[in-house]
Amino acid sequence: MRLWHEQMISILPKNQLLGQHRECCALRGNGWNKKHKTVDYVFSYSPYHLFMYHSLVMDEMEKRGYRVSIEWRNKNYRGKTAENYDNLEEKRIERPIYKEHNAEYLLECIENLRNKGIKLEL
Template identity: 70%
Template sequence: MRLWHEKLIILLPRNQLLGQHRECCALRGKGWGKKHSTVDYVFTYSPYLLYKYHQLVMNEMQSRGYNVASDWQN
């Protein structure tokens, strides 16, 4: 999976939006720093930027009426 540009998040179909959420969860969880061919570039930036990106994804999910686990909000 790849991370879409932040301006495209509001345009993503349901499956791609939920895929972005899963990808962010994996990267923010035990996947941080593990080699991955399509998202290695993420590890050259601060983890805070991934958190902020994930917030954008979760905000869009909530605006569409999807439930987001509160654990990911912190």
């Protein structure tokens, strides 16, 4: 499980972009607060931060012609099996959405893809 550095979303290969959508759906749903070394930092923020990050992923998917289920555009939606939020508080969020998405993490993400044989140009 990984949330790619938000600067990479627009250039992620198809498989990574679609995988990122699935990861966001899982984290927003029953995966919320389920510890995982790579994404634990997400749980120290409001779930609204994840919604905003997921929105960036969905925007890119739609730019590329993919259809996203409209339910995921609702900040309170958590999937078919998780209970929806009553009214998730909207917050003004600075960029990057997660402070952990810094220059060092960007390089780590690029190297992760490079090790899979994927080279990106930022």
